[in-house]
Amino acid sequence: MKLGLIGTGIIGEAFVRGLINVGRFEGEIWVSRRSDSRSSSLSADFAQVSVADENQEILDRCDTLILAVLPEQVESVLQDLQLRDDHLLLSIVSSITLKSLSQWAAPCTQIYRAIPLPPIEFGVGPIPICPPCPQLDPMLSSVGTVVSLTDEDQFLSIAVGSALMAMFYEMVSKTAIFMQKGGLPPHESALYATSMWHALAGNTTRVDHQELHQMSNDCLTPGGLNEQVLFGLRDSNWYSLLEKEMDGIKERLSRY
Ligand SMILES: NC(=O)c1ccc[n+]([C@@H]2O[C@H](COP(=O)([O-])OP(=O)(O)OC[C@H]3O[C@@H](n4cnc5c(N)ncnc54)[C@H](OP(=O)(O)O)[C@@H]3O)[C@@H](O)[C@H]2O)c1
Known part of the structure; x- marks a missing residue:
C-alpha cells in the first residue's frame, strides 16, 4: 500500500505518527506540503515519509488516500484533482457525507469515512468507519479499535461522540485547576486529574x-x-x- 495524506494538519500528523510508531506501517507515505512545519517534521522524522508540493502528485504516486482537510475545503480540493477509479479514498473529514464525496471524487468509487481521534498517535481510541472496508481494516486496527458500520446515519450518531472531546478535556482541566487553586503543585494536580478520568473511563x-x-x-x-x-x-x-448540543451536532453532520 502506498499511502497519501491530503491535509497534513493536527489529525493527519497524529495519524501518520501513529501508523509508523505504533502500527509499524512500512510502506511509502506521501503528505502534502501545506502546514509546512508538520510535513517537514514528518519527513525529517521518518525516512518513508515524503512531501509533495502538489496534491495531484500524491494521487499519482499513491493508491490509498486519506483526506484530512477542513470540511469547507473538501469540494474544491477534490474537484481540482484527477482521482482514478482504482484509488481508495478514506475521508476523515467530520462533516461531509458519502454522497457528496462520491460526487466530488468521481471516478473513484471506493470511498469510506472514518473518524480517528488524536490519541491515534499512541495507537488507542475508537475508529468508526463507514462502510466497512476489509482492505483498510489491518492498517486501522494497528492504531485503534475499528468500529465498522454499514449505515451512515449510525456513523453520524457515533461522530457526535467525537464532538465531546473538547468538553471532556475542559472537565479534566477544570479538575486540575481547582486543585491548583487549593494549593497543590501543577504537576500533582494534572497527574491526579488525568489519572482519575483515565481510570474511570478506561476500566469497565x-x-x-x-x-x-x-x-x-x-x-x-x-x-x-x-x-x-x-x-x-x-x-x-x-x-x-x-x-x-448532541442533537444539534447530529443535524449539522447530516447537512452536507
Ligand atoms: N483534530 C481532530 O481531532 C479531528 C478528529 C477527527 C477528524 N478531524 C477532521 O479532520 C480534518 C482536519 O482537521 P484538523 O484538526 O487536522 O485541521 P487542521 O489542523 O486545520 O488541518 C487541515 C489541513 O489541511 C491543509 N489544507 C488546506 N487546504 C489544503 C489544500 N488545498 N491542499 C492540501 N492541504 C490543504 C491545511 O494546511 P494549511 O495549514 O497550510 O492551511 C492543514 O494542514 C477536519 O475535516 C476535521 O473534521 C479532526
Missing part, C-alpha cells in the same frame, strides 16, 4: 448504556458528595443542554 466491562448508567448510580451514596454534584448539575439542566 459494562456493555450497554444501562450498565454504564449503573456506574453513575453506584457512585451515589445517599446524601454524599457525588450525589450533590450530579443532582446539582441535573437541576441546572446541564445534562439536558448536553443532549441538545
Whole structure:
C-alpha cells in the first residue's frame, strides 16, 4: 500500500505518527506540503515519509488516500484533482457525507469515512468507519479499535461522540485547576486529574448504556458528595443542554 495524506494538519500528523510508531506501517507515505512545519517534521522524522508540493502528485504516486482537510475545503480540493477509479479514498473529514464525496471524487468509487481521534498517535481510541472496508481494516486496527458500520446515519450518531472531546478535556482541566487553586503543585494536580478520568473511563466491562448508567448510580451514596454534584448539575439542566448540543451536532453532520 502506498499511502497519501491530503491535509497534513493536527489529525493527519497524529495519524501518520501513529501508523509508523505504533502500527509499524512500512510502506511509502506521501503528505502534502501545506502546514509546512508538520510535513517537514514528518519527513525529517521518518525516512518513508515524503512531501509533495502538489496534491495531484500524491494521487499519482499513491493508491490509498486519506483526506484530512477542513470540511469547507473538501469540494474544491477534490474537484481540482484527477482521482482514478482504482484509488481508495478514506475521508476523515467530520462533516461531509458519502454522497457528496462520491460526487466530488468521481471516478473513484471506493470511498469510506472514518473518524480517528488524536490519541491515534499512541495507537488507542475508537475508529468508526463507514462502510466497512476489509482492505483498510489491518492498517486501522494497528492504531485503534475499528468500529465498522454499514449505515451512515449510525456513523453520524457515533461522530457526535467525537464532538465531546473538547468538553471532556475542559472537565479534566477544570479538575486540575481547582486543585491548583487549593494549593497543590501543577504537576500533582494534572497527574491526579488525568489519572482519575483515565481510570474511570478506561476500566469497565459494562456493555450497554444501562450498565454504564449503573456506574453513575453506584457512585451515589445517599446524601454524599457525588450525589450533590450530579443532582446539582441535573437541576441546572446541564445534562439536558448536553443532549441538545448532541442533537444539534447530529443535524449539522447530516447537512452536507
Ligand atoms: N483534530 C481532530 O481531532 C479531528 C478528529 C477527527 C477528524 N478531524 C477532521 O479532520 C480534518 C482536519 O482537521 P484538523 O484538526 O487536522 O485541521 P487542521 O489542523 O486545520 O488541518 C487541515 C489541513 O489541511 C491543509 N489544507 C488546506 N487546504 C489544503 C489544500 N488545498 N491542499 C492540501 N492541504 C490543504 C491545511 O494546511 P494549511 O495549514 O497550510 O492551511 C492543514 O494542514 C477536519 O475535516 C476535521 O473534521 C479532526
